[in-house]
Amino acid sequence: MCAHLKKLKDRGQKKILVIVSEGAIRQEPQAHQVRPAAVPVPYGAHDRLILQQRLGATASPVLPPDVHLQQDVSGPDLSLPVPAIATRKRRIGILTSGGDSQGMNAAVRAVVRMAHVKGLDPWAIYDGYQGLVDNVMRPLAWADVQGLLRLGGTVIGTARCMAFRERAGRLTAAQHLVESGIDALVVIGGDGSLTGADRLRAEWGSLLDELLETQRISQDQRETYAHLNIVGLVGSIDNDMSSTDMTIGCVSALHRICEAVDAIEATALSHGRAFVVEVMGRHCGWLALTAALASAADWLFVPERPPLVDNWEEEMCAHLKKLKDRGQKKILVIVSEGAIDKNLKPIKSEYVRDLLAAKLKFDARVTTLGHVQRGGSPCFYDRYLGTVQGVRAVDEILRATPETPSPMIGISNNKITVEPLVQAVTLTHAVSAAIEDKDFARAMELRDPEFATSFDTFVAMNNLPVSVTGGLGVGVARLPRTLAASPTQNAREVPTPAVPESGHRPADRDPAHWRTRRVPGWDWGFGRRAGCPRTLAASATQKRARKCRHPRCRSRAPACGSGILHIGAPAGGSNAATRAAALLALNRGHTPLAIYNGVEGLVRGDWKPLTRRIVQNWTARGGSELGTNREQPGAQLGLCAYQLQRAGIQALLFVGGFEAFSGDARAGYGSKGRRIGILTSGGDSQGMNAAVRAVVRMAHVKGLDPWAIYDGYQGLVDNVMRPLAWADVQGLLRLGGTVIGTARCMAFRERAGRLTAAQHLVESGIDALVVIGGDGSLTGADRLRAEWGSLLDELLETQRISQDQRETYAHLNIVVLGGTIDNDMSSTDMTIGSISGFAPHLVVHEAIKTRS
Numbered sequence: 018m019c020a021h022l023k024k025l026k027d028r029g030q031k032k033i034l035v036i037v038s039e040g041a042i043r044q045e046p047q048a049h050q051v052r053p054a055a056v057p058v059p060y061g062a063h064d065r066l067i068l069q070q071r072l073g074a075t076a077s078p079v080l081p082p083d084v085h086l087q088q089d090v091s092g093p094d095l096s097l098p099v100p101a102i103a104t105r106k107r108r109i110g111i112l113t114s115g116g117d118s119q120g121m122n123a124a125v126r127a128v129v130r131m132a133h134v135k136g137l138d139p140w141a142i143y144d145g146y147q148g149l150v151d152n153v154m155r156p157l158a159w160a161d162v163q164g165l166l167r168l169g170g171t172v173i174g175t176a177r178c179m180a181f182r183e184r185a186g187r188l189t190a191a192q193h194l195v196e197s198g199i200d201a202l203v204v205i206g207g208d209g210s211l212t213g214a215d216r217l218r219a220e221w222g223s224l225l226d227e228l229l230e231t232q233r234i235s236q237d238q239r240e241t242y243a244h245l246n247i248v249g250l251v252g253s254i255d256n257d258m259s260s261t262d263m264t265i266g267c268v269s270a271l272h273r274i275c276e277a278v279d280a281i282e283a284t285a286l287s288h289g290r291a292f293v294v295e296v297m298g299r300h301c302g303w304l305a306l307t308a309a310l311a312s313a314a315d316w317l318f319v320p321e322r323p324p325l326v327d328n329w330e331e332e333m334c335a336h337l338k339k340l341k342d343r344g345q346k347k348i349l350v351i352v353s354e355g356a357i358d359k360n361l362k363p364i365k366s367e368y369v370r371d372l373l374a375a376k377l378k379f380d381a382r383v384t385t386l387g388h389v390q391r392g393g394s395p396c397f398y399d400r401y402l403g404t405v406q407g408v409r410a411v412d413e414i415l416r417a418t419p420e421t422p423s424p425m426i427g428i429s430n431n432k433i434t435v436e437p438l439v440q441a442v443t444l445t446h447a448v449s450a451a452i453e454d455k456d457f458a459r460a461m462e463l464r465d466p467e468f469a470t471s472f473d474t475f476v477a478m479n480n481l482p483v484s485v486t487g488g489l490g491v492g493v494a495r496l497p498r499t500l501a502a503s504p505t506q507n508a509r510e511v512p513t514p515a516v517p518e519s520g521h522r523p524a525d526r527d528p529a530h531w532r533t534r535r536v537p538g539w540d541w542g543f544g545r546r547a548g549c550p551r552t553l554a555a556s557a558t559q560k561r562a563r564k565c566r567h568p569r570c571r572s573r574a575p576a577c578g579s580g581i582l583h584i585g586a587p588a589g590g591s592n593a594a595t596r597a598a599a600l601l602a603l604n605r606g607h608t609p610l611a612i613y614n615g616v617e618g619l620v621r622g623d624w625k626p627l628t629r630r631i632v633q634n635w636t637a638r639g640g641s642e643l644g645t646n647r648e649q650p651g652a653q654l655g656l657c658a659y660q661l662q663r664a665g666i667q668a669l670l671f672v673g674g675f676e677a678f679s680g681d682a683r684a685g686y687g688s689k690g691r692r693i694g695i696l697t698s699g700g701d702s703q704g705m706n707a708a709v710r711a712v713v714r715m716a717h718v719k720g721l722d723p724w725a726i727y728d729g730y731q732g733l734v735d736n737v738m739r740p741l742a743w744a745d746v747q748g749l750l751r752l753g754g755t756v757i758g759t760a761r762c763m764a765f766r767e768r769a770g771r772l773t774a775a776q777h778l779v780e781s782g783i784d785a786l787v788v789i790g791g792d793g794s795l796t797g798a799d800r801l802r803a804e805w806g807s808l809l810d811e812l813l814e815t816q817r818i819s820q821d822q823r824e825t826y827a828h829l830n831i832v833v834l835g836g837t838i839d840n841d842m843s844s845t846d847m848t849i850g851s852i853s854g855f856a857p858h859l860v861v862h863e864a865i866k867t868r869s
C-alpha cells in the first residue's frame with residue numbers, strides 16, 4: 018500500500034486519502050503473531066503511523082506505547098501496468114458536450130486516470146466539439162484531474178457547437194483528430210452530443226477520404242487513423258437517453274429540485290399559496306416526474322403523457338379544489354419545461370398559474386428553477402456513475418476492434434451496460450418521434466421501464482382522475498428496450514385470446530389457457546367462484562339465468578349479474594370499455610346490466626340488460642352512452658345496496674375518473690379493509706419517513722387502515738400504536754430520521770417480548786405488518802413470522818386471546834423494507850438511507866432539521 022501511495026505522491030498528487038470502514042480487518046502477519054492468524058485486527062492508529070512514516074504524510078495519530086512496527090508492510094509491487102507490446106501509445110481524446118451536468122468531471126477524471134493506468138495517453142478537448150473544430154486540445158497528466166470529484170459543471174468546458182452539425186465542421190474536426198494523433202474518443206454528453214458522435218463514427222471513412230483527396234492529410238495518416246474508436250457516456254441532467262436507466266447528472270439535478278421545492282414549501286405554507294414549479298427537461302419528463310414523486314406534488318405535466326382530455330383544465334381545477342376543501346394549505350404543480358397538451362401545444366407554467374388564480378381564486382405563483390438545477394456539487398450517485406462508467410469507457414476502447422460497433426456505456430438495474438451507440442441514439446429519437454406522432458403510449462413505453470411505473474404511482478398516490486392523466490396500467494405492457502418490437506409485435510409474443518363474439522368458447526382453445534389467463538382490468542370476479550356466491554340470496558333473475566360457463570365454476574353456481582356504470586366526466590374510451598366488459602360477461606354466460614346516469618340511476622333502479630346489438634358500435638363512440646355525473650353514493654348507500662340485491666348484481670364496474678375511486682362504496686362504509694401496522698426499527702435512516710408516508714397513503718388508496726407502531730418493536734411490546742390519517746403523513750418526504758420513532762428493543766429479542774407483541778397486534782386488530790429497518794430488525798420480523806402460530810397457541814392456552822381471535826388472526830402478513838445507511842442487506846442493491854449517507858451535506862442538513 019505504501020509503495021503505491023508513495024508513487025502517487027511522487028507523481029505530484031498533493032493529498033492522500035485512505036478510507037477505512039469501521040469494520041475493516043486484517044490478519045496479523047505470521048512472524049509477529051500475537052493472536053491466532055485468523056483473528057481479525059481492526060485498523061487504527063497503528064496503520065496511520067505506518068502511513069506517516071512511509072510517506073512523510075502529516076497524519077499525526079497519538080500512538081499507544083505498545084505498538085511495534087517490525088513487520089514489513091511494503092507488500093507486493095503495485096506499479097502501474099504498462100502494456101506488453103507498446104508499438105504506438107494510443108491517444109484518447111475526451112470531451113464534454115451539450116448542457117453541462119454534475120458528475121461530468123468525475124467521468125473525465127476516471128477516463129484520465131484509467132488511461133494512465135493502462136498506459137494510454139489522455140488528451141482533453143476543450144468546449145466539446147468546438148474544441149475539435151478549433152483544435153483546442155492538450156494532454157492531461159495524472160495530477161491534472163485531482164480534486165475533480167466534488168466539482169460541478171465540467172472543467173474542460175462544453176458548448177453547443179453549430180459548426181459540428183455540418184459536414185464541413187466534422188471534416189475539420191477529423192483533420193484535427195488525425196493531426197493530434199488521437200485514435201479514440203470519449204464523448205460525454207446528452208442525446209444531441211451522442212447523435213453527433215454517432216454521425217462522426219458513421220462518416221469517419223468518407224471524411225478521411227475527403228481529407229486525403231484534398232491533401233489535408235497524408236496517405237500514411239489515412240491508413241494509420243483508418244479507425245476511430247468512439248465511446249459515449251451519457252452526461253445530461255435530463256435523463257433522456259434510451260438504453261440507460263440514469264444519466265450522469267440527473268440525480269444531482271433532482272436533489273437540487275427537491276431542495277428548492279422544500280424551500281418553496283415553507284413560503285407556500287405560510288401564505289397558503291399555490292406554486293407552479295417549472296423544471297428542466299426539453300423533451301423528457303423524468304426530472305418533473307421524479308421530482309413530483311419526491312416532493313409530493315399535487316399535479317404534474319410531462320411531455321410523454323399529456324392530459325388525455327380536452328377539458329383537462331376543469332378536471333385539474335376540480336381535483337385541486339377538492340384538496341383545498343379538504344384543508345390542504347398549499348398546492349404544488351410541477352410542470353416540465355417541455356410539457357404539452359394532447360395536440361402538442363405547449364403547456365406553460367404561467368398558463369397553469371393563471372388558471373389556478375382565475376378558476377379557483379388561488380394566490381398562485383410561478384417559480385422557474387432554471388440553471389440552478391445544473392449547478393452545484395454532484396451527489397454521490399453522479400460521482401459514482403461518472404467514475405465507474407469512465408473506467409468502463411477505457412476498457413471498451415482497449416477491447417474494441419475495427420469491427421466493434423461504437424458503444425454507449427449505460428446503467429441498467431444497477432449494472433453497468435454497454436449498448437451499441439447507434440441503437441441507443443435511434444431509440445432516443447423514437448421517443449421524440451412517438452411524441453410528435455401523438456403516440457403517447459409508445460413514448461411512455463420507450464422511456465426506461467421505471468418511467469411508466471413511476472407515473473402510475475404518482476397517479477395512484479394522488480388519486481388523480483385517470484381519465485385525464487392516464488396511468489394505472491399504461492405501463493403494464495412494457496416494450497423490451499429495442500425497436501424491434503412494436504406494440505403489435507409484442508402483443509403477438511404474448512397472445513391475448515380474442516373475446517369470441519359468438520358467445521362460445523372456440524372448441525380448439527385449450528381450456529387450461531382460459532383458466533390461467535387474466536384479462537387486464539377485469540380480474541375482480543366474473544366467473545370465479547368468488548364471483549358466484551351461492552351464499553347470497555339469488556334473485557329470481559339469477560335463478561332463471563344460465564349457469565356460469567367459466568371452467569372454474571365447477572360448482573354449477575348461477576351466473577352473475579354484473580352492473581356497469583359511468584361516473585365523473587365523460588372520457589373517450591368509456592363506451593369502448595363498457596362494450597368490452599359487456600361482451601366478456603356475455604361470453605361467460607353472465608348478464609351485464611347497464612346502469613344509467615351513474616349512482617343516481619342505481620338508486621332509482623334505472624338499469625337494462627346490455628346485448629351485443631346494443632354495444633356493437635361503441636368502440637369508437639365518444640362521450641358516455643350510459644350517461645354520467647359526479648354523484649357519489651354518500652348517504653344513499655343503503656339504497657344502493659338494496660338495489661344491487663334486487664337486480665342480482667354481484668359485481669360492479671365503475672368506468673370513470675377520480676369519482677370511480679371515491680365512489681367505491683366500500684371505502685366509506687365502515688367496511689374498512691385490513692389493518693396494517695407500520696414500524697421503523699434499529700438505527701434511523703434518511704428516507705424511512707418517505708416509506709412510512711408511501712405505505713400510509715397507498716393503504717388509504719386501497720381502502721386499508723394503516724396504524725403507526727411507535728419506537729419500533731418497543732411500541733409493539735408496550736402497546737403504543739395509533740391510526741394514521743391521510744393528512745398525518747403530510748410533509749414527511751423531506752424529513753430525516755423517522756417520525757414514528759425507533760428503538761433497539763431488547764425485550765423483543767426474547768420470546769416473552771414477542772408473545773406480548775403478538776397479543777397487542779391481535780388486540781389492535783392488526784393482521785399485516787410493514788417493518789422498515791436494518792438486518793437486525795428484519796431478523797426480528799422473520800422470527801415473529803416463524804413463531805406466529807405457536808405464539809398464538811400460547812396466548813390462547815394462557816387465555817390472553819380468545820378462540821375467535823386465534824382463528825381470525827391465524828396469519829400475519831409481514832413485509833420488510835431495508836432501511837439502514839449501511840447498505841448491508843442481501844438481495845437488494847440499495848437500502849433506504851444508504852445514498853443520503855454518501856452526501857454529507859445533506860446528512861448534516863437533515864440532522865439539524867431533525868434535531869430542531
Ligand SMILES: Nc1ncnc2c1ncn2[C@@H]1O[C@H](COP(=O)(O)OP(=O)(O)OP(=O)(O)O)[C@@H](O)[C@H]1O
Nearest residue numbers: 115116177178181182206207208209210212213253
Ligand atoms: N445531428 C447532429 N449531428 C452532428 N452533431 C450534433 C447533432 N446533434 C447534436 N450535435 C452536436 O452535439 C452538441 C450538443 O447537443 P445538444 O445541444 O442537443 O445537447 P445534448 O448533448 O443533448 O445535451 P443536453 O441533454 O444536456 O442538452 C450540439 O451542439 C452539436 O454540436
Ligand SMILES: O=P(O)(O)OC[C@H]1O[C@](O)(CO)[C@@H](O)[C@@H]1O
Nearest residue numbers: 116117253254255297298299354
Ligand atoms: O443551458 P442551455 O443551453 O440554455 O440549455 C438548457 C437546456 O439544457 C438542459 O438543461 C439539458 O442539459 C435542458 O433541460 C434545458 O432545456
